[in-house]
Amino acid sequence: MATEPTVTAGRTSAAPFQPESAPDYLPTAILRELQLGRLRSTVERAWSRVPLYRSRMKQSGIQPCDLESLNDIAALPFTTKVDLRDTYPFGLFASPMEEIVRLHASSGTTGKPIVVAYTRQDVDVWTSVMVRSFATCGLHAGDIVQNAYGYGLFTGGLGAHYGAEGLGATVIPISGGNTDRQIMVMRDFGVTAICSTPSYFLHLIERAAQLGVDIRALPLRAGVFGAEPWTASMRKRIESLAGIQAFDIYGLSEVIGPGVAVECPHQDGLHIFEDHFYPEIVDPETGRVLPVGEEGELVLTTLSKQAMPMIRYRTRDITALMPGACPCGRSLRRMRRIGRRSDDMLIVRGVNVFPSQVEAALLEVEGTLPHYQIILTCEHGLDQIEVQVEVTPETFSDQIGVLERLNQRISDALEQVLGIRALVTLVEPLTIQRSEGKARRVIDRRVAQP
Amino acid sequence: MKLHQLSVFSENKPGHVIAPCRLLAREGIDIRALALADTERFGILRMIVSDWRRAKALLEQAGSVVKITEVLAVEVPDHPGGLADVLEAFVGTVINIEYMYAFPFVRGEKAVLIFRFDQPDAALARLQERGFQVLSSGALEEQ
Numbered sequence: 126m127a128t129e130p131t132v133t134a135g136r137t138s139a140a141p142f143q144p145e146s147a148p149d150y151l152p153t154a155i156l157r158e159l160q161l162g163r164l165r166s167t168v169e170r171a172w173s174r175v176p177l178y179r180s181r182m183k184q185s186g187i188q189p190c191d192l193e194s195l196n197d198i199a200a201l202p203f204t205t206k207v208d209l210r211d212t213y214p215f216g217l218f219a220s221p222m223e224e225i226v227r228l229h230a231s232s233g234t235t236g237k238p239i240v241v242a243y244t245r246q247d248v249d250v251w252t253s254v255m256v257r258s259f260a261t262c263g264l265h266a267g268d269i270v271q272n273a274y275g276y277g278l279f280t281g282g283l284g285a286h287y288g289a290e291g292l293g294a295t296v297i298p299i300s301g302g303n304t305d306r307q308i309m310v311m312r313d314f315g316v317t318a319i320c321s322t323p324s325y326f327l328h329l330i331e332r333a334a335q336l337g338v339d340i341r342a343l344p345l346r347a348g349v350f351g352a353e354p355w356t357a358s359m360r361k362r363i364e365s366l367a368g369i370q371a372f373d374i375y376g377l378s379e380v381i382g383p384g385v386a387v388e389c390p391h392q393d394g395l396h397i398f399e400d401h402f403y404p405e406i407v408d409p410e411t412g413r414v415l416p417v418g419e420e421g422e423l424v425l426t427t428l429s430k431q432a433m434p435m436i437r438y439r440t441r442d443i444t445a446l447m448p449g450a451c452p453c454g455r456s457l458r459r460m461r462r463i464g465r466r467s468d469d470m471l472i473v474r475g476v477n478v479f480p481s482q483v484e485a486a487l488l489e490v491e492g493t494l495p496h497y498q499i500i501l502t503c504e505h506g507l508d509q510i511e512v513q514v515e516v517t518p519e520t521f522s523d524q525i526g527v528l529e530r531l532n533q534r535i536s537d538a539l540e541q542v543l544g545i546r547a548l549v550t551l552v553e554p555l556t557i558q559r560s561e562g563k564a565r566r567v568i569d570r571r572v573a574q575p
Numbered sequence: 576m577k578l579h580q581l582s583v584f585s586e587n588k589p590g591h592v593i594a595p596c597r598l599l600a601r602e603g604i605d606i607r608a609l610a611l612a613d614t615e616r617f618g619i620l621r622m623i624v625s626d627w628r629r630a631k632a633l634l635e636q637a638g639s640v641v642k643i644t645e646v647l648a649v650e651v652p653d654h655p656g657g658l659a660d661v662l663e664a665f666v667g668t669v670i671n672i673e674y675m676y677a678f679p680f681v682r683g684e685k686a687v688l689i690f691r692f693d694q695p696d697a698a699l700a701r702l703q704e705r706g707f708q709v710l711s712s713g714a715l716e717e718q
């Protein structure tokens with residue numbers, strides 16, 4: 126069956142086979158049969174319980190009983206983030222509130238967040254895919270896991286928490302931030318694995334060096350990093366500076382949260398937990414399904430979600446399904462690491478940011494939309510977001526206090542809508558570059574660290 | 576009696592104040608008084624000029640945001656306590672001084688200060704009532 130995963134040089138404790146990982150190795154034919162059965166009941170559930178899905182399917186002239194093979198999924202209409210916004214907050218729920226045990230939320234494209242729901246069974250499925258994710262990264266009972274994902278409405282914190290606990294590992298629910306304390310806990314508690322965004326971990330490495338703590342000398346041997354795209358060179362840097370193996374984990378709230386796909390120790394693509402999430406790659410322009418190996422937009426359909434089934438959800442993440450089998454023996458297909466997106470969504474410190482959210486905040490404060498620019502930089506491994514706003518005759522005053530209050534109001538409105546603080550800078554009119562009359566909205570100066 | 580002050584927004588960066596000054600110089604407009612209010616991030620250049628209407632139009636054409644504010648130029652006796660006497664006039668009133676700055680010339684034994692009041696008309700009445708000399712625009716702007 127599985128070839129034994131090897132973890133980084135010297136400090137590996139052999140990962141025992143975890144029974145929870147059994148579905149990773151299902152024979153392909155059985156996996157496809159399982160997918161088809163689950164797809165049918167998911168589509169049936171969506172049709173009978175969610176008006177939006179039913180009307181969309183009717184428009185497309187398709188009914189649940191038309192699904193005879195997995196290929197027929199291509200006839201189903203797509204679901205987009207806009208649909209989640211339009212049905213805010215609970216319009217896509219397929220379970221009554223008595224059966225829903227948890228709500229999470231993530232950034233929408235404008236002021237309102239998108240809300241996602243879980244039944245007891247959904248939470249259990251989520252936990253199971255996170256257990257399998259950690260097992261895939263070679264973690265096991267006995268590991269001490271520092272969970273530095275933010276706890277709260279963001280799915281990262283609780284998703285990783287229940288997964289690590291379900292695996293039998295010891296969880297430290299430290300959440301994000303307070304870097305010095307993170308380093309103290311990592312050292313004093315003998316932490317062996319950490320979960321966070323890759324950029325935050327880089328920040329932690331740099332801070333540890335300042336404090337004279339050598340992470341390479343600590344028992345830490347693995348990091349499970351996600352919630353933002355990162356590059357191969359960033360991985361190399363993390364692995365060499367911290368002496369750990371760094372794994373990429375992928376997920377999104379709309380589908381479940383973290384635990385949709387994860388890397389195995391071969392680190393060649395992310396295995397998708399296909400028994401719960403059905404992947405397709407489509408042409409982002411035409412929506413046409415692309416063959417294996419071709420790059421396009423990842424589209425995911427949930428196969429077992431009850432509270433909020435997602436039918437052909439457009440993730441806007443650009444990747445490709447990889448042909449061939451992985452040496453780890455898993456039958457789960459792999460996708461390439463996410464490098465970019467097909468929309469204008471930015472990921473800042475793991476948080477989704479849309480320029481339209483920034484516009485909504487500026488509009489709310491100023492009444493009309495001033496020229497603005499979003500500037501992203503990376504300082505000490507941590508993303509920084511600055512919003513430059515041109516002063517207008519309407520907002521300008523001869524009094525410092527008035528302008529400082531304007532600055533503060535914009536700053537507060539941005540934090541309200543984005544969930545993170547942005548540096549607001551008032552700039553002189555016409556200083557933001559325009560091309561063909563339109564200002565360039567985003568300047569991303571975060572370059573991959575060599 | 577009220578003067579028209581020009582305020583121009585400026586980023587707090589090297590070279591950002593020079594542009595409006597150069598522009599006015601080129602057009603032969605004299606800056607009579609100037610004060611720069613600044614924070615760490617931005618500044619406000621406040622000016623009394625010889626021709627505020629033309630200055631405003633020119634600066635706006637050049638892309639600046641300009642605000643016109645009514646301020647008062649008050650003669651203050653140039654001896655210890657001179658300013659305190661002027662300020663005394665507003666104790667017990669609801670008139671607030673938003674900010675003030677000195678005019679760079681002296682008329683005899685008097686200094687001239689520019690005051691930005693929240694209620695310029697009430698402040699003007701009060702000052703005249705107390706016998707302070709408030710200068711007209713003619714005396715300063717087109718001097």
